[in-house]
Amino acid sequence: MIKKNVANYKIRLESGIMLLLLVIGMTACVTPYQPDTVSIASSLVVEGQVSDQPGPYTIKLSRTADYSYKSLNLLETGATVVISDNRGNQETLTEQLPGGTYQTRAAGMQGVAGRSYRITIQTKAGKRYESDPEVLPAVPPIQKLYYESNYTTAGGQTWAVLLDTKDPDTLGNYYKWNWTHYEFTAACQKTFLPAKNIYTGISCCTDCWDITRCYNCISLSSDININGKAISRQPISEVPFTSRDKYYIEVEQQGISLGAYAFWKSVRQLTSNTGGLFDAAPSTVKGNIRCVTTPGELVYGYFGAIGLSVGHLFVDRSAGQGNPQVDFPTEIPYPTKPPCIACTNSLYRTSIKPQWWIY
Structure with a gap:
Protein backbone atom coordinates (compact mmCIF):
# COMPACT_ATOMS: atom_id res chain seq x y z
CA MET A 1 0.00 0.00 0.00
CA ILE A 2 2.83 2.40 0.92
CA LYS A 3 4.62 1.64 -2.35
CA LYS A 4 1.42 2.29 -4.28
CA ASN A 5 0.86 5.68 -2.56
CA VAL A 6 4.46 6.68 -3.22
CA ALA A 7 4.05 5.73 -6.88
CA ASN A 8 0.85 7.78 -7.15
CA TYR A 9 2.55 10.77 -5.48
CA LYS A 10 5.47 10.56 -7.93
CA ILE A 11 3.05 10.46 -10.85
CA ARG A 12 1.16 13.52 -9.57
CA LEU A 13 4.43 15.39 -8.89
CA GLU A 14 5.77 14.62 -12.36
CA SER A 15 2.46 15.69 -13.93
CA GLY A 16 2.54 18.94 -11.95
CA ILE A 17 6.09 19.67 -13.02
CA MET A 18 5.22 18.98 -16.66
CA LEU A 19 2.19 21.28 -16.44
CA LEU A 20 4.31 24.03 -14.87
CA LEU A 21 6.95 23.71 -17.59
CA LEU A 22 4.24 23.82 -20.26
CA VAL A 23 2.79 27.03 -18.82
CA ILE A 24 6.23 28.62 -18.58
CA GLY A 25 6.98 27.59 -22.15
CA MET A 26 3.73 29.03 -23.44
CA THR A 27 4.35 32.26 -21.57
CA ALA A 28 7.86 32.52 -22.92
CA CYS A 29 6.62 32.08 -26.47
CA VAL A 30 3.95 34.80 -26.24
CA THR A 31 5.15 38.23 -27.43
CA PRO A 32 3.22 41.17 -25.94
CA TYR A 33 1.05 42.85 -28.62
CA GLN A 34 2.48 46.16 -29.69
CA PRO A 35 0.23 47.84 -32.24
CA ASP A 36 2.03 49.59 -35.07
CA THR A 37 2.27 53.34 -34.74
CA VAL A 38 0.43 55.00 -37.59
CA SER A 39 2.78 57.47 -39.24
CA ILE A 40 1.83 60.20 -41.65
CA ALA A 41 4.06 62.58 -43.53
CA SER A 42 4.37 65.98 -41.93
CA SER A 43 2.01 68.27 -43.83
CA LEU A 136 -14.25 87.84 -52.59
CA PRO A 137 -18.07 87.85 -52.89
CA ALA A 138 -20.40 90.55 -51.63
CA VAL A 139 -22.79 89.53 -48.86
CA PRO A 140 -26.24 90.96 -48.03
CA PRO A 141 -26.66 92.60 -44.61
CA ILE A 142 -28.23 90.83 -41.65
CA GLN A 143 -31.78 92.19 -41.59
CA LYS A 144 -32.85 90.84 -38.24
CA LEU A 145 -31.22 88.98 -35.38
CA TYR A 146 -33.53 87.75 -32.62
CA TYR A 147 -34.19 84.98 -30.11
CA GLU A 148 -37.06 82.81 -28.93
CA SER A 149 -37.50 80.93 -25.66
CA ASN A 150 -37.39 77.14 -25.84
CA TYR A 151 -38.59 75.28 -22.76
CA THR A 152 -39.35 71.60 -22.40
CA THR A 153 -39.80 69.52 -19.27
CA ALA A 154 -37.17 67.09 -20.57
CA GLY A 155 -34.56 69.54 -21.87
CA GLY A 156 -35.17 72.53 -19.63
CA GLN A 157 -34.78 76.17 -20.62
CA THR A 158 -32.79 77.40 -23.62
CA TRP A 159 -33.13 80.21 -26.15
CA ALA A 160 -32.85 79.80 -29.93
CA VAL A 161 -30.96 82.57 -31.77
CA LEU A 162 -32.38 83.12 -35.28
CA LEU A 163 -31.47 85.30 -38.27
CA ASP A 164 -33.31 86.84 -41.23
CA THR A 165 -31.67 88.10 -44.43
CA LYS A 166 -32.46 88.58 -48.13
CA ASP A 167 -30.67 86.67 -50.86
CA PRO A 168 -29.68 88.77 -53.94
CA ASP A 169 -31.37 88.11 -57.28
CA THR A 170 -28.15 86.76 -58.82
CA LEU A 171 -27.69 82.99 -58.64
CA GLY A 172 -24.58 81.51 -57.00
CA ASN A 173 -24.55 82.90 -53.45
CA TYR A 174 -23.15 80.76 -50.64
CA TYR A 175 -23.35 81.46 -46.93
CA LYS A 176 -21.64 80.45 -43.70
CA TRP A 177 -22.63 81.64 -40.21
CA ASN A 178 -20.39 81.88 -37.14
CA TRP A 179 -21.13 83.08 -33.61
CA THR A 180 -19.05 84.21 -30.63
CA HIS A 181 -20.16 84.65 -27.02
CA TYR A 182 -18.37 87.10 -24.72
CA GLU A 183 -18.73 87.03 -20.93
CA PHE A 184 -17.08 89.45 -18.54
CA THR A 185 -14.79 87.77 -16.00
CA ALA A 186 -13.21 89.20 -12.87
CA ALA A 187 -10.85 86.25 -12.30
CA CYS A 188 -8.00 85.51 -14.72
CA GLN A 189 -6.97 82.41 -12.78
CA LYS A 190 -9.22 79.99 -10.92
CA THR A 191 -8.53 76.92 -8.75
CA PHE A 192 -11.30 74.57 -7.61
CA LEU A 193 -11.49 73.75 -3.89
CA PRO A 194 -13.49 70.48 -3.62
CA ALA A 195 -13.74 70.73 0.17
CA LYS A 196 -15.71 73.98 -0.15
CA ASN A 197 -17.23 73.47 -3.63
CA ILE A 198 -15.94 76.88 -4.71
CA TYR A 199 -13.27 78.36 -6.95
CA THR A 200 -10.63 80.62 -5.52
CA GLY A 201 -9.43 83.17 -8.03
CA ILE A 202 -6.90 85.88 -8.76
CA SER A 203 -8.30 89.02 -10.31
CA CYS A 204 -7.46 90.39 -13.76
CA CYS A 205 -5.29 93.49 -13.96
CA THR A 206 -7.62 94.97 -16.60
CA ASP A 207 -11.13 94.36 -17.88
CA CYS A 208 -11.33 90.89 -19.37
CA TRP A 209 -13.84 88.76 -21.28
CA ASP A 210 -14.00 84.98 -21.67
CA ILE A 211 -14.77 83.82 -25.22
CA THR A 212 -16.95 80.87 -26.20
CA ARG A 213 -17.25 79.55 -29.75
CA CYS A 214 -18.51 76.32 -31.27
CA TYR A 215 -15.84 75.00 -33.61
CA ASN A 216 -17.85 72.04 -34.92
CA CYS A 217 -21.08 74.03 -35.48
CA ILE A 218 -20.75 74.47 -39.24
CA SER A 219 -23.84 76.30 -40.49
CA LEU A 220 -24.05 76.62 -44.30
CA SER A 221 -26.58 77.47 -46.98
CA SER A 222 -26.78 78.26 -50.70
CA ASP A 223 -29.36 79.99 -52.90
CA ILE A 224 -29.81 77.05 -55.28
CA ASN A 225 -33.46 76.66 -54.23
CA ILE A 226 -34.15 80.14 -52.84
CA ASN A 227 -32.51 82.50 -55.34
CA GLY A 228 -33.64 86.08 -54.69
CA LYS A 229 -35.91 85.10 -51.79
CA ALA A 230 -35.83 85.78 -48.08
CA ILE A 231 -33.82 83.56 -45.75
CA SER A 232 -35.97 83.46 -42.61
CA ARG A 233 -35.46 81.90 -39.20
CA GLN A 234 -31.97 80.68 -40.00
CA PRO A 235 -30.79 78.83 -36.84
CA ILE A 236 -27.59 80.30 -35.42
CA SER A 237 -27.08 78.94 -31.91
CA GLU A 238 -28.78 77.83 -28.71
CA VAL A 239 -28.21 79.88 -25.55
CA PRO A 240 -27.87 77.86 -22.33
CA PHE A 241 -29.62 78.74 -19.05
CA THR A 242 -26.49 79.06 -16.93
CA SER A 243 -27.38 82.44 -15.41
CA ARG A 244 -30.16 85.02 -15.27
CA ASP A 245 -27.74 87.63 -16.63
CA LYS A 246 -27.94 88.83 -20.22
CA TYR A 247 -26.09 86.70 -22.75
CA TYR A 248 -24.02 88.68 -25.29
CA ILE A 249 -23.48 87.11 -28.70
CA GLU A 250 -21.96 88.36 -31.95
CA VAL A 251 -22.99 86.75 -35.26
CA GLU A 252 -21.11 86.75 -38.56
CA GLN A 253 -22.91 86.24 -41.85
CA GLN A 254 -20.26 85.31 -44.41
CA GLY A 255 -20.52 85.34 -48.18
CA ILE A 256 -18.21 82.55 -49.37
CA SER A 257 -17.13 81.04 -52.68
CA LEU A 258 -18.39 77.79 -54.16
CA GLY A 259 -15.02 76.21 -53.35
CA ALA A 260 -15.21 77.28 -49.69
CA TYR A 261 -18.80 76.04 -49.51
CA ALA A 262 -17.76 72.60 -50.81
CA PHE A 263 -14.80 72.50 -48.40
CA TRP A 264 -16.85 73.33 -45.29
CA LYS A 265 -19.64 71.01 -46.37
CA SER A 266 -17.13 68.15 -46.51
CA VAL A 267 -15.74 69.11 -43.10
CA ARG A 268 -19.25 69.17 -41.65
CA GLN A 269 -20.03 65.74 -43.07
CA LEU A 270 -16.88 64.22 -41.56
CA THR A 271 -17.30 65.84 -38.13
CA SER A 272 -20.96 64.82 -37.92
CA ASN A 273 -20.33 61.13 -38.67
CA THR A 274 -21.40 58.89 -35.80
CA GLY A 275 -19.57 55.74 -36.84
CA GLY A 276 -22.68 54.10 -38.26
CA LEU A 277 -22.74 51.55 -41.05
CA PHE A 278 -23.81 54.06 -43.69
CA ASP A 279 -21.52 56.94 -42.67
CA ALA A 280 -19.10 58.19 -45.29
CA ALA A 281 -15.62 56.70 -44.97
CA PRO A 282 -13.01 59.06 -43.47
CA SER A 283 -11.13 60.94 -46.17
CA THR A 284 -8.88 63.92 -46.71
CA VAL A 285 -10.83 67.15 -47.19
CA LYS A 286 -9.39 68.88 -50.24
CA GLY A 287 -8.53 72.54 -49.76
CA ASN A 288 -7.31 75.18 -52.23
CA ILE A 289 -3.60 75.24 -51.33
CA ARG A 290 -0.82 73.30 -53.04
CA CYS A 291 2.92 72.84 -52.69
CA VAL A 292 4.70 74.32 -55.70
CA THR A 293 8.14 72.86 -54.97
CA THR A 294 6.82 69.33 -54.27
CA PRO A 295 3.73 68.72 -56.42
CA GLY A 296 1.41 66.12 -54.92
CA GLU A 297 2.37 66.85 -51.32
CA LEU A 298 -0.68 66.97 -49.06
CA VAL A 299 -1.61 70.42 -47.73
CA TYR A 300 -4.52 70.91 -45.36
CA GLY A 301 -6.80 73.89 -44.85
CA TYR A 302 -8.42 76.59 -46.93
CA PHE A 303 -7.49 80.20 -47.61
CA GLY A 304 -10.74 82.12 -48.03
CA ALA A 305 -11.92 85.54 -49.16
CA ILE A 306 -15.27 86.43 -47.59
CA GLY A 307 -17.86 89.16 -47.57
CA LEU A 308 -18.87 89.87 -44.00
CA SER A 309 -21.95 91.23 -42.23
CA VAL A 310 -21.83 91.31 -38.42
CA GLY A 311 -24.60 91.76 -35.87
CA HIS A 312 -25.01 91.43 -32.11
CA LEU A 313 -27.69 90.39 -29.68
CA PHE A 314 -28.32 90.51 -25.92
CA VAL A 315 -30.44 87.55 -24.82
CA ASP A 316 -32.48 88.39 -21.71
CA ARG A 317 -32.50 85.27 -19.51
CA SER A 318 -34.11 86.87 -16.44
CA ALA A 319 -37.52 85.24 -17.11
CA GLY A 320 -36.15 81.74 -17.72
CA GLN A 321 -38.24 78.90 -16.32
CA GLY A 322 -36.78 76.69 -13.61
CA ASN A 323 -33.38 77.17 -12.02
CA PRO A 324 -30.21 78.08 -13.94
CA GLN A 325 -27.53 75.41 -14.18
CA VAL A 326 -24.99 77.58 -12.42
CA ASP A 327 -21.35 76.74 -11.86
CA PHE A 328 -19.72 76.86 -8.45
CA PRO A 329 -19.07 80.40 -7.17
CA THR A 330 -15.68 82.09 -7.36
CA GLU A 331 -14.09 83.86 -4.41
CA ILE A 332 -11.29 86.34 -5.03
CA PRO A 333 -9.31 86.80 -1.80
CA TYR A 334 -7.46 89.78 -3.25
CA PRO A 335 -10.03 91.88 -5.13
CA THR A 336 -7.76 94.91 -5.29
CA LYS A 337 -4.75 95.30 -7.53
CA PRO A 338 -2.05 94.13 -7.02
CA PRO A 339 -1.83 91.16 -6.91
CA CYS A 340 -3.45 90.46 -10.26
CA ILE A 341 -2.89 88.57 -13.52
CA ALA A 342 -2.73 90.10 -16.98
CA CYS A 343 -5.65 89.31 -19.29
CA THR A 344 -3.84 87.64 -22.20
CA ASN A 345 -5.48 87.78 -25.63
CA SER A 346 -6.11 84.29 -26.99
CA LEU A 347 -8.81 82.17 -28.63
CA TYR A 348 -10.53 81.90 -25.26
CA ARG A 349 -9.99 85.28 -23.63
CA THR A 350 -9.52 88.93 -24.57
CA SER A 351 -8.85 92.29 -22.98
CA ILE A 352 -10.36 94.08 -25.99
CA LYS A 353 -13.88 95.30 -25.24
CA PRO A 354 -16.46 93.66 -27.56
CA GLN A 355 -17.75 96.07 -30.18
CA TRP A 356 -21.29 96.46 -28.81
CA TRP A 357 -20.66 95.80 -25.10
CA ILE A 358 -22.62 98.27 -22.95
CA TYR A 359 -22.31 96.89 -19.41
Whole structure:
Protein backbone atom coordinates (compact mmCIF):
# COMPACT_ATOMS: atom_id res chain seq x y z
CA MET A 1 0.00 0.00 0.00
CA ILE A 2 2.83 2.40 0.92
CA LYS A 3 4.62 1.64 -2.35
CA LYS A 4 1.42 2.29 -4.28
CA ASN A 5 0.86 5.68 -2.56
CA VAL A 6 4.46 6.68 -3.22
CA ALA A 7 4.05 5.73 -6.88
CA ASN A 8 0.85 7.78 -7.15
CA TYR A 9 2.55 10.77 -5.48
CA LYS A 10 5.47 10.56 -7.93
CA ILE A 11 3.05 10.46 -10.85
CA ARG A 12 1.16 13.52 -9.57
CA LEU A 13 4.43 15.39 -8.89
CA GLU A 14 5.77 14.62 -12.36
CA SER A 15 2.46 15.69 -13.93
CA GLY A 16 2.54 18.94 -11.95
CA ILE A 17 6.09 19.67 -13.02
CA MET A 18 5.22 18.98 -16.66
CA LEU A 19 2.19 21.28 -16.44
CA LEU A 20 4.31 24.03 -14.87
CA LEU A 21 6.95 23.71 -17.59
CA LEU A 22 4.24 23.82 -20.26
CA VAL A 23 2.79 27.03 -18.82
CA ILE A 24 6.23 28.62 -18.58
CA GLY A 25 6.98 27.59 -22.15
CA MET A 26 3.73 29.03 -23.44
CA THR A 27 4.35 32.26 -21.57
CA ALA A 28 7.86 32.52 -22.92
CA CYS A 29 6.62 32.08 -26.47
CA VAL A 30 3.95 34.80 -26.24
CA THR A 31 5.15 38.23 -27.43
CA PRO A 32 3.22 41.17 -25.94
CA TYR A 33 1.05 42.85 -28.62
CA GLN A 34 2.48 46.16 -29.69
CA PRO A 35 0.23 47.84 -32.24
CA ASP A 36 2.03 49.59 -35.07
CA THR A 37 2.27 53.34 -34.74
CA VAL A 38 0.43 55.00 -37.59
CA SER A 39 2.78 57.47 -39.24
CA ILE A 40 1.83 60.20 -41.65
CA ALA A 41 4.06 62.58 -43.53
CA SER A 42 4.37 65.98 -41.93
CA SER A 43 2.01 68.27 -43.83
CA LEU A 44 1.38 71.99 -43.72
CA VAL A 45 -1.92 73.19 -42.22
CA VAL A 46 -3.13 76.66 -43.27
CA GLU A 47 -5.95 78.55 -41.53
CA GLY A 48 -7.06 82.08 -42.38
CA GLN A 49 -8.88 84.44 -44.70
CA VAL A 50 -9.32 88.00 -45.85
CA SER A 51 -12.63 89.88 -45.74
CA ASP A 52 -14.16 93.15 -46.88
CA GLN A 53 -13.87 94.46 -43.29
CA PRO A 54 -10.77 96.23 -41.91
CA GLY A 55 -7.91 94.01 -40.72
CA PRO A 56 -5.67 92.85 -39.30
CA TYR A 57 -6.11 89.47 -40.98
CA THR A 58 -4.58 86.42 -39.32
CA ILE A 59 -3.03 83.35 -40.95
CA LYS A 60 -2.08 80.36 -38.78
CA LEU A 61 0.49 77.84 -39.96
CA SER A 62 1.20 74.49 -38.35
CA ARG A 63 2.31 71.00 -39.30
CA THR A 64 0.69 67.67 -38.64
CA ALA A 65 2.64 65.51 -36.19
CA ASP A 66 3.00 61.76 -35.90
CA TYR A 67 0.41 59.99 -33.76
CA SER A 68 3.17 59.37 -31.22
CA TYR A 69 2.69 63.07 -30.47
CA LYS A 70 -1.03 62.46 -29.86
CA SER A 71 -1.91 64.27 -33.09
CA LEU A 72 -0.48 67.54 -31.80
CA ASN A 73 0.02 70.09 -34.57
CA LEU A 74 3.45 71.75 -34.50
CA LEU A 75 3.80 75.47 -35.15
CA GLU A 76 5.33 76.46 -38.48
CA THR A 77 7.63 79.34 -37.58
CA GLY A 78 9.95 81.52 -39.62
CA ALA A 79 7.86 81.47 -42.79
CA THR A 80 7.32 84.35 -45.22
CA VAL A 81 3.59 84.82 -45.81
CA VAL A 82 2.24 87.17 -48.50
CA ILE A 83 -1.37 88.01 -49.41
CA SER A 84 -1.89 89.53 -52.87
CA ASP A 85 -4.81 90.51 -55.10
CA ASN A 86 -5.38 90.58 -58.86
CA ARG A 87 -4.67 94.33 -58.97
CA GLY A 88 -1.02 93.92 -57.96
CA ASN A 89 -1.53 94.90 -54.29
CA GLN A 90 0.20 92.73 -51.73
CA GLU A 91 1.28 92.68 -48.09
CA THR A 92 3.85 90.59 -46.23
CA LEU A 93 2.49 89.45 -42.89
CA THR A 94 4.38 89.76 -39.60
CA GLU A 95 4.86 86.71 -37.39
CA GLN A 96 3.42 87.07 -33.90
CA LEU A 97 4.82 85.53 -30.72
CA PRO A 98 5.07 82.69 -29.75
CA GLY A 99 5.14 81.90 -33.47
CA GLY A 100 3.11 80.18 -36.14
CA THR A 101 0.62 83.07 -36.36
CA TYR A 102 1.05 85.78 -39.01
CA GLN A 103 -0.86 89.07 -39.26
CA THR A 104 -1.34 92.00 -41.60
CA ARG A 105 -1.05 95.52 -40.23
CA ALA A 106 -4.16 97.03 -38.62
CA ALA A 107 -4.16 99.73 -41.31
CA GLY A 108 -2.88 97.41 -44.01
CA MET A 109 -4.59 95.56 -46.84
CA GLN A 110 -8.41 95.39 -46.86
CA GLY A 111 -10.39 93.03 -49.06
CA VAL A 112 -12.67 94.44 -51.77
CA ALA A 113 -15.69 92.57 -53.16
CA GLY A 114 -15.10 91.38 -56.72
CA ARG A 115 -11.32 91.16 -56.45
CA SER A 116 -9.49 87.85 -56.22
CA TYR A 117 -6.94 87.01 -53.51
CA ARG A 118 -4.27 84.39 -53.04
CA ILE A 119 -1.71 83.51 -50.40
CA THR A 120 1.91 82.48 -50.97
CA ILE A 121 4.03 80.86 -48.26
CA GLN A 122 7.78 80.35 -48.26
CA THR A 123 8.82 78.13 -45.34
CA LYS A 124 12.08 78.31 -43.44
CA ALA A 125 13.01 74.98 -45.06
CA GLY A 126 12.65 76.53 -48.53
CA LYS A 127 9.35 75.02 -49.63
CA ARG A 128 6.88 77.24 -51.46
CA TYR A 129 3.09 76.95 -51.24
CA GLU A 130 0.33 78.96 -52.87
CA SER A 131 -3.46 79.00 -52.97
CA ASP A 132 -5.80 79.17 -55.92
CA PRO A 133 -7.22 82.67 -56.56
CA GLU A 134 -10.30 83.25 -54.42
CA VAL A 135 -12.86 85.87 -55.53
CA LEU A 136 -14.25 87.84 -52.59
CA PRO A 137 -18.07 87.85 -52.89
CA ALA A 138 -20.40 90.55 -51.63
CA VAL A 139 -22.79 89.53 -48.86
CA PRO A 140 -26.24 90.96 -48.03
CA PRO A 141 -26.66 92.60 -44.61
CA ILE A 142 -28.23 90.83 -41.65
CA GLN A 143 -31.78 92.19 -41.59
CA LYS A 144 -32.85 90.84 -38.24
CA LEU A 145 -31.22 88.98 -35.38
CA TYR A 146 -33.53 87.75 -32.62
CA TYR A 147 -34.19 84.98 -30.11
CA GLU A 148 -37.06 82.81 -28.93
CA SER A 149 -37.50 80.93 -25.66
CA ASN A 150 -37.39 77.14 -25.84
CA TYR A 151 -38.59 75.28 -22.76
CA THR A 152 -39.35 71.60 -22.40
CA THR A 153 -39.80 69.52 -19.27
CA ALA A 154 -37.17 67.09 -20.57
CA GLY A 155 -34.56 69.54 -21.87
CA GLY A 156 -35.17 72.53 -19.63
CA GLN A 157 -34.78 76.17 -20.62
CA THR A 158 -32.79 77.40 -23.62
CA TRP A 159 -33.13 80.21 -26.15
CA ALA A 160 -32.85 79.80 -29.93
CA VAL A 161 -30.96 82.57 -31.77
CA LEU A 162 -32.38 83.12 -35.28
CA LEU A 163 -31.47 85.30 -38.27
CA ASP A 164 -33.31 86.84 -41.23
CA THR A 165 -31.67 88.10 -44.43
CA LYS A 166 -32.46 88.58 -48.13
CA ASP A 167 -30.67 86.67 -50.86
CA PRO A 168 -29.68 88.77 -53.94
CA ASP A 169 -31.37 88.11 -57.28
CA THR A 170 -28.15 86.76 -58.82
CA LEU A 171 -27.69 82.99 -58.64
CA GLY A 172 -24.58 81.51 -57.00
CA ASN A 173 -24.55 82.90 -53.45
CA TYR A 174 -23.15 80.76 -50.64
CA TYR A 175 -23.35 81.46 -46.93
CA LYS A 176 -21.64 80.45 -43.70
CA TRP A 177 -22.63 81.64 -40.21
CA ASN A 178 -20.39 81.88 -37.14
CA TRP A 179 -21.13 83.08 -33.61
CA THR A 180 -19.05 84.21 -30.63
CA HIS A 181 -20.16 84.65 -27.02
CA TYR A 182 -18.37 87.10 -24.72
CA GLU A 183 -18.73 87.03 -20.93
CA PHE A 184 -17.08 89.45 -18.54
CA THR A 185 -14.79 87.77 -16.00
CA ALA A 186 -13.21 89.20 -12.87
CA ALA A 187 -10.85 86.25 -12.30
CA CYS A 188 -8.00 85.51 -14.72
CA GLN A 189 -6.97 82.41 -12.78
CA LYS A 190 -9.22 79.99 -10.92
CA THR A 191 -8.53 76.92 -8.75
CA PHE A 192 -11.30 74.57 -7.61
CA LEU A 193 -11.49 73.75 -3.89
CA PRO A 194 -13.49 70.48 -3.62
CA ALA A 195 -13.74 70.73 0.17
CA LYS A 196 -15.71 73.98 -0.15
CA ASN A 197 -17.23 73.47 -3.63
CA ILE A 198 -15.94 76.88 -4.71
CA TYR A 199 -13.27 78.36 -6.95
CA THR A 200 -10.63 80.62 -5.52
CA GLY A 201 -9.43 83.17 -8.03
CA ILE A 202 -6.90 85.88 -8.76
CA SER A 203 -8.30 89.02 -10.31
CA CYS A 204 -7.46 90.39 -13.76
CA CYS A 205 -5.29 93.49 -13.96
CA THR A 206 -7.62 94.97 -16.60
CA ASP A 207 -11.13 94.36 -17.88
CA CYS A 208 -11.33 90.89 -19.37
CA TRP A 209 -13.84 88.76 -21.28
CA ASP A 210 -14.00 84.98 -21.67
CA ILE A 211 -14.77 83.82 -25.22
CA THR A 212 -16.95 80.87 -26.20
CA ARG A 213 -17.25 79.55 -29.75
CA CYS A 214 -18.51 76.32 -31.27
CA TYR A 215 -15.84 75.00 -33.61
CA ASN A 216 -17.85 72.04 -34.92
CA CYS A 217 -21.08 74.03 -35.48
CA ILE A 218 -20.75 74.47 -39.24
CA SER A 219 -23.84 76.30 -40.49
CA LEU A 220 -24.05 76.62 -44.30
CA SER A 221 -26.58 77.47 -46.98
CA SER A 222 -26.78 78.26 -50.70
CA ASP A 223 -29.36 79.99 -52.90
CA ILE A 224 -29.81 77.05 -55.28
CA ASN A 225 -33.46 76.66 -54.23
CA ILE A 226 -34.15 80.14 -52.84
CA ASN A 227 -32.51 82.50 -55.34
CA GLY A 228 -33.64 86.08 -54.69
CA LYS A 229 -35.91 85.10 -51.79
CA ALA A 230 -35.83 85.78 -48.08
CA ILE A 231 -33.82 83.56 -45.75
CA SER A 232 -35.97 83.46 -42.61
CA ARG A 233 -35.46 81.90 -39.20
CA GLN A 234 -31.97 80.68 -40.00
CA PRO A 235 -30.79 78.83 -36.84
CA ILE A 236 -27.59 80.30 -35.42
CA SER A 237 -27.08 78.94 -31.91
CA GLU A 238 -28.78 77.83 -28.71
CA VAL A 239 -28.21 79.88 -25.55
CA PRO A 240 -27.87 77.86 -22.33
CA PHE A 241 -29.62 78.74 -19.05
CA THR A 242 -26.49 79.06 -16.93
CA SER A 243 -27.38 82.44 -15.41
CA ARG A 244 -30.16 85.02 -15.27
CA ASP A 245 -27.74 87.63 -16.63
CA LYS A 246 -27.94 88.83 -20.22
CA TYR A 247 -26.09 86.70 -22.75
CA TYR A 248 -24.02 88.68 -25.29
CA ILE A 249 -23.48 87.11 -28.70
CA GLU A 250 -21.96 88.36 -31.95
CA VAL A 251 -22.99 86.75 -35.26
CA GLU A 252 -21.11 86.75 -38.56
CA GLN A 253 -22.91 86.24 -41.85
CA GLN A 254 -20.26 85.31 -44.41
CA GLY A 255 -20.52 85.34 -48.18
CA ILE A 256 -18.21 82.55 -49.37
CA SER A 257 -17.13 81.04 -52.68
CA LEU A 258 -18.39 77.79 -54.16
CA GLY A 259 -15.02 76.21 -53.35
CA ALA A 260 -15.21 77.28 -49.69
CA TYR A 261 -18.80 76.04 -49.51
CA ALA A 262 -17.76 72.60 -50.81
CA PHE A 263 -14.80 72.50 -48.40
CA TRP A 264 -16.85 73.33 -45.29
CA LYS A 265 -19.64 71.01 -46.37
CA SER A 266 -17.13 68.15 -46.51
CA VAL A 267 -15.74 69.11 -43.10
CA ARG A 268 -19.25 69.17 -41.65
CA GLN A 269 -20.03 65.74 -43.07
CA LEU A 270 -16.88 64.22 -41.56
CA THR A 271 -17.30 65.84 -38.13
CA SER A 272 -20.96 64.82 -37.92
CA ASN A 273 -20.33 61.13 -38.67
CA THR A 274 -21.40 58.89 -35.80
CA GLY A 275 -19.57 55.74 -36.84
CA GLY A 276 -22.68 54.10 -38.26
CA LEU A 277 -22.74 51.55 -41.05
CA PHE A 278 -23.81 54.06 -43.69
CA ASP A 279 -21.52 56.94 -42.67
CA ALA A 280 -19.10 58.19 -45.29
CA ALA A 281 -15.62 56.70 -44.97
CA PRO A 282 -13.01 59.06 -43.47
CA SER A 283 -11.13 60.94 -46.17
CA THR A 284 -8.88 63.92 -46.71
CA VAL A 285 -10.83 67.15 -47.19
CA LYS A 286 -9.39 68.88 -50.24
CA GLY A 287 -8.53 72.54 -49.76
CA ASN A 288 -7.31 75.18 -52.23
CA ILE A 289 -3.60 75.24 -51.33
CA ARG A 290 -0.82 73.30 -53.04
CA CYS A 291 2.92 72.84 -52.69
CA VAL A 292 4.70 74.32 -55.70
CA THR A 293 8.14 72.86 -54.97
CA THR A 294 6.82 69.33 -54.27
CA PRO A 295 3.73 68.72 -56.42
CA GLY A 296 1.41 66.12 -54.92
CA GLU A 297 2.37 66.85 -51.32
CA LEU A 298 -0.68 66.97 -49.06
CA VAL A 299 -1.61 70.42 -47.73
CA TYR A 300 -4.52 70.91 -45.36
CA GLY A 301 -6.80 73.89 -44.85
CA TYR A 302 -8.42 76.59 -46.93
CA PHE A 303 -7.49 80.20 -47.61
CA GLY A 304 -10.74 82.12 -48.03
CA ALA A 305 -11.92 85.54 -49.16
CA ILE A 306 -15.27 86.43 -47.59
CA GLY A 307 -17.86 89.16 -47.57
CA LEU A 308 -18.87 89.87 -44.00
CA SER A 309 -21.95 91.23 -42.23
CA VAL A 310 -21.83 91.31 -38.42
CA GLY A 311 -24.60 91.76 -35.87
CA HIS A 312 -25.01 91.43 -32.11
CA LEU A 313 -27.69 90.39 -29.68
CA PHE A 314 -28.32 90.51 -25.92
CA VAL A 315 -30.44 87.55 -24.82
CA ASP A 316 -32.48 88.39 -21.71
CA ARG A 317 -32.50 85.27 -19.51
CA SER A 318 -34.11 86.87 -16.44
CA ALA A 319 -37.52 85.24 -17.11
CA GLY A 320 -36.15 81.74 -17.72
CA GLN A 321 -38.24 78.90 -16.32
CA GLY A 322 -36.78 76.69 -13.61
CA ASN A 323 -33.38 77.17 -12.02
CA PRO A 324 -30.21 78.08 -13.94
CA GLN A 325 -27.53 75.41 -14.18
CA VAL A 326 -24.99 77.58 -12.42
CA ASP A 327 -21.35 76.74 -11.86
CA PHE A 328 -19.72 76.86 -8.45
CA PRO A 329 -19.07 80.40 -7.17
CA THR A 330 -15.68 82.09 -7.36
CA GLU A 331 -14.09 83.86 -4.41
CA ILE A 332 -11.29 86.34 -5.03
CA PRO A 333 -9.31 86.80 -1.80
CA TYR A 334 -7.46 89.78 -3.25
CA PRO A 335 -10.03 91.88 -5.13
CA THR A 336 -7.76 94.91 -5.29
CA LYS A 337 -4.75 95.30 -7.53
CA PRO A 338 -2.05 94.13 -7.02
CA PRO A 339 -1.83 91.16 -6.91
CA CYS A 340 -3.45 90.46 -10.26
CA ILE A 341 -2.89 88.57 -13.52
CA ALA A 342 -2.73 90.10 -16.98
CA CYS A 343 -5.65 89.31 -19.29
CA THR A 344 -3.84 87.64 -22.20
CA ASN A 345 -5.48 87.78 -25.63
CA SER A 346 -6.11 84.29 -26.99
CA LEU A 347 -8.81 82.17 -28.63
CA TYR A 348 -10.53 81.90 -25.26
CA ARG A 349 -9.99 85.28 -23.63
CA THR A 350 -9.52 88.93 -24.57
CA SER A 351 -8.85 92.29 -22.98
CA ILE A 352 -10.36 94.08 -25.99
CA LYS A 353 -13.88 95.30 -25.24
CA PRO A 354 -16.46 93.66 -27.56
CA GLN A 355 -17.75 96.07 -30.18
CA TRP A 356 -21.29 96.46 -28.81
CA TRP A 357 -20.66 95.80 -25.10
CA ILE A 358 -22.62 98.27 -22.95
CA TYR A 359 -22.31 96.89 -19.41
